[in-house]
Amino acid sequence: MKDFATKAKGAAIDIKGVSKHYGRFKALDDVDLQIQPGEFMSFLGPSGSGKTTTLNLIAGFTDLTRGEIRLDERSIGNTPAHKRNIGVVFQHYALFPHMTVAKNVAYPLQQRRVPKPAREAAVRETLAKVQLQDFAHRYPSELSGGQQQRVALARAMVFDPSVLLMDEPLGALDKKLREFLQLEIKRIHRELGSTFVYVTHDQEEALVLSDRIAVFNKGKIEQVGTGMELYTKPRTLFVGQFIGESSVLRGAHVEDGGAAVFTINGTPVRAARPAAGEGAHVILLRPETVSVHGAASDAPEGANRLTGTVTEALYLGSGVKYEVTIPGGTVISARMANAERLLTIGEEATVAWQPQDSILLADDGSAAQM
Amino acid sequence: MRRILPRILLGTICVLIALWLVAPTLVVVPMSFAEQKSLVFPPSGFSLQWYENFFTNKQWYGSLIVSLKVALIVALLATVLGTLAAIGIERAKGRSAGILRAILITPIIIPGVVMAIGIYAVYLDTRLVGTLTGYVLAHTMLALPFVVIAVGASLSVFDARLETAAASLGASRLSAFFTVTLPLILPGILSGMLFAFVTSFDEVIVSLFITSPQATTLPVRIFASITRDSDPTVAAVGSLTFLATTIIIGAGLLVGTRRGRSK
Ligand SMILES: Nc1ncnc2c1ncn2[C@@H]1O[C@H](COP(=O)(O)OP(=O)(O)O)[C@@H](O)[C@H]1O
Numbered sequence: 001m002k003d004f005a006t007k008a009k010g011a012a013i014d015i016k017g018v019s020k021h022y023g024r025f026k027a028l029d030d031v032d033l034q035i036q037p038g039e040f041m042s043f044l045g046p047s048g049s050g051k052t053t054t055l056n057l058i059a060g061f062t063d064l065t066r067g068e069i070r071l072d073e074r075s076i077g078n079t080p081a082h083k084r085n086i087g088v089v090f091q092h093y094a095l096f097p098h099m100t101v102a103k104n105v106a107y108p109l110q111q112r113r114v115p116k117p118a119r120e121a122a123v124r125e126t127l128a129k130v131q132l133q134d135f136a137h138r139y140p141s142e143l144s145g146g147q148q149q150r151v152a153l154a155r156a157m158v159f160d161p162s163v164l165l166m167d168e169p170l171g172a173l174d175k176k177l178r179e180f181l182q183l184e185i186k187r188i189h190r191e192l193g194s195t196f197v198y199v200t201h202d203q204e205e206a207l208v209l210s211d212r213i214a215v216f217n218k219g220k221i222e223q224v225g226t227g228m229e230l231y232t233k234p235r236t237l238f239v240g241q242f243i244g245e246s247s248v249l250r251g252a253h254v255e256d257g258g259a260a261v262f263t264i265n266g267t268p269v270r271a272a273r274p275a276a277g278e279g280a281h282v283i284l285l286r287p288e289t290v291s292v293h294g295a296a297s298d299a300p301e302g303a304n305r306l307t308g309t310v311t312e313a314l315y316l317g318s319g320v321k322y323e324v325t326i327p328g329g330t331v332i333s334a335r336m337a338n339a340e341r342l343l344t345i346g347e348e349a350t351v352a353w354q355p356q357d358s359i360l361l362a363d364d365g366s367a368a369q370m
Numbered sequence: 371m372r373r374i375l376p377r378i379l380l381g382t383i384c385v386l387i388a389l390w391l392v393a394p395t396l397v398v399v400p401m402s403f404a405e406q407k408s409l410v411f412p413p414s415g416f417s418l419q420w421y422e423n424f425f426t427n428k429q430w431y432g433s434l435i436v437s438l439k440v441a442l443i444v445a446l447l448a449t450v451l452g453t454l455a456a457i458g459i460e461r462a463k464g465r466s467a468g469i470l471r472a473i474l475i476t477p478i479i480i481p482g483v484v485m486a487i488g489i490y491a492v493y494l495d496t497r498l499v500g501t502l503t504g505y506v507l508a509h510t511m512l513a514l515p516f517v518v519i520a521v522g523a524s525l526s527v528f529d530a531r532l533e534t535a536a537a538s539l540g541a542s543r544l545s546a547f548f549t550v551t552l553p554l555i556l557p558g559i560l561s562g563m564l565f566a567f568v569t570s571f572d573e574v575i576v577s578l579f580i581t582s583p584q585a586t587t588l589p590v591r592i593f594a595s596i597t598r599d600s601d602p603t604v605a606a607v608g609s610l611t612f613l614a615t616t617i618i619i620g621a622g623l624l625v626g627t628r629r630g631r632s633k
C-alpha cells in the first residue's frame with residue numbers, strides 16, 4: 001500500500017510541439033513548454049488563448065492533434081485520463097452533489113481501492129489541510145463557494161498526484177476571498193511539493209502565485225519566465241501590456257550608434273539599445289520609471305522628455321500617480337514617490353525617463369490593455 | 371372588494387373541473403361495495419362480496435397474476451433499454467439525436483388500434499398471441515417512450531462535466547457511470563420505471579387483440595366481463611387498481627421530494 005503521509009515528488013512536464021485543431025481552427029499551434037518538477041507554473045492569457053486546451057491535453061480530457069506530452073520522461077499520449085494520476089481543480093468546482101464532503105474527498109481513494117482505515121485517515125488529514133475538518137458530513141450545496149473550492153482542492157490532492165492542474169479555480173469568487181485562497185494555495189504547494197499548473201487570466205494572481213508564468217496569446221505561448229522577467233524584459237508588446245501597467249509610445253525611429261531614436265511630437269526620444277529586426281517598433285514605459293515635473297528644468301540630466309497636460313493626479317499616501325496626455329492623445333502613466341507639490345489636472349507638465357528604461361519592442365499591433 | 375368575485379368564480383370552476391376529472395372513480399368505488407348482483411349506480415346496501423369474489427375466483431385472480439408478471443418484466447426491460455437509449459441520445463447530440471428520439475417516441479403518437487393490428491398480424495405468424503412473451507414485447511414497446519422521456523429529462527439537467535471530474539480522480543468510464551451518473555439520474559429512471567409499469571398494467575387495446583384464454587390480462591378480463599354481464603366484481607377490481615396506483619405514484623412523489631430536499 002502507498003504511504004499517503006509521505007511528501008509527493010512533483011513530476012516534470014514536457015510539452016513538445018503540441019497542436020490542437022478544431023476543424024480548421026488552431027486552438028493550440030505548435031506549443032513547447034518545459035515545466036520543472038515541483039514548480040508552480042501559471043498559464044496567463046486572455047480568454048480563448050488556449051490555456052484550458054493545454055490543461056485538458058495534460059489531463060487527458062482531449063486528444064492532441066500533433067506533438068507529444070511527457071510526464072517524467074514518459075509519454076502520456078495514449079494513457080486515458082483516469083490512469084494519469086493527475087489532480088484537477090475546475091473553476092465550476094465539479095463536486096459530486098449526492099456525496100458528502102468526506103465522500104467526495106474519499107472518491108479518488110475509493111477508485112484506487114485504498115482500504116477503509118487508510119482512506120479515512122487520508123481524508124481527515126487532507127480536510128485538515130484545507131481547514132474543513134468540521135464540514136466532513138455536509139453536502140456541497142450546504143457550503144459557500146470558497147468552501148466548495150477548498151473541498152475540490154482537497155479531493156484533487158488527497159491521492160498525492162505528482163501534478164495538480166487548476167483551471168481558474170478562484171474565478172467565481174469575490175476579490176477578498178480570492179486573495180485569501182491564493183495564499184492558501186501557495187502554502188499547500190509548498191507543503192505538497194507537487195508540480196502545480198495554474199490557469200488564470202488575472203495577471204496579479206499569476207504574479208502572486210507563480211514561480212514562472214507562460215503567457216498565452218492566440219494559441220501560442222509568447223513568453224515564459226518569472227514575473228520579474230516578464231515585467232522588466234517582455235519580449236513582445238503583448239506580454240509587456242498584459243503584465244502590469246504600461247504606456248506605449250509609437251512613432252518613426254532611426255538607429256543612432258547602438259540606440260534607437262524615436263521622434264515624438266518633434267522631440268527625439270531614445271532607447272538605450274538598437275531595435276531588433278525590421279519593421280515598426282514602440283517604446284513601452286513602466287509607470288515607476290517615469291517622473292512628472294511642473295518645470296522642464298526639474299527633469300533629471302540625460303533623460304528623455306516630453307511635454308503634455310496632466311489629465312489625472314492621484315495622491316496615494318505612499319506616493320502619487322499621474323496621467324499625462326501628450327499632443328496626439330497618447331497617455332503616459334507615472335508613479336512617483338511623494339513630491340513637494342501635487343500637480344493639478346490641466347497643468348502643463350514634463351514627463352521624463354532614462355533611455356535605459358525605454359523598453360523597445362516590435363509593434364505587433366496588440367491592442368491596449370483589456 | 372372588486373377582486374373577490376373573480377376569485378369565487380375561478381374557485382368554482384376549478385372545483386367543477388376537479389370533480390369532473392375524478393367523477394368516474396367516485397362512481398366506481400361505491401359500486402364495489404354494493405349488495406345487488408348487477409352494476410348500477412347509485413348502489414344500495416353494503417357488502418364485501420365482490421372483493422371476496424375477486425380474490426377467490428380463479429379467473430380474476432389468475433388475470434391479476436398475469437398482469438403483474440407482465441408489468442414487472444416490462445418495467446425492468448423498458449427501464450434498462452430506455453435508459454441506455456436516453457444516454458445514447460444525450461451523447462449523440464445534434465440532428466441524429468433528434469431523429470433517434472423521434473423514432474423512439476412514436477409509440478405514443480401512433481393510434482393504439484393501428485399498433486394493435488400490426489402487432490396482431492406479426493404475432494399470428496410468430497405464434498406470440500396470448501403468450502407472456504407476446505405481452506411483454508408489445509408492452510415494452512409502448513412503455514419505452516415514457517422511460518426515454520423521463521430519463522432524458524434527468525440527463526438534460528445532469529452536469530456531464532462531473533464525469534470528466536470523476537475521470538481525473540481515477541474513475542474509468544464504467545465506474546464513473548455507476549458512481550456519479552447513475553445516482554444523479556436515478557429519480558428520472560425510477561419515474562420512468564413507474565410509468566412503464568403503469569402503462570403495461572392498464573394497457574387494454576393491444577392486449578385485447580393478442581389475448582388468449584390461457585393468458586388474459588386484468589384490463590382485458592374487466593372489459594370482457596363488463597360486455598358479457600354486469601358483474602360488480604369489475605368495480606372491486608377498479609377500486610383496487612385505483613388504490614394500488616395511488617399508493618405507488620404517491621410513494622414515488624414522496625421519495626422524489628425527499629431526495630430533492632436532501633440535495
Ligand atoms: N470543443 C471545442 N470545439 C471548438 N472550439 C473549441 C473547443 N474547445 C475550445 N475551443 C476553442 O479553442 C480556443 C481556446 O479555448 P480555451 O483553451 O478554452 O481558451 P482559454 O485560454 O480561455 O482557456 C477558443 O477559441 C475556443 O473557442
Ligand SMILES: [Mg+2]
Pocket residue numbers: 048051052053
Ligand atoms: Mg479557460
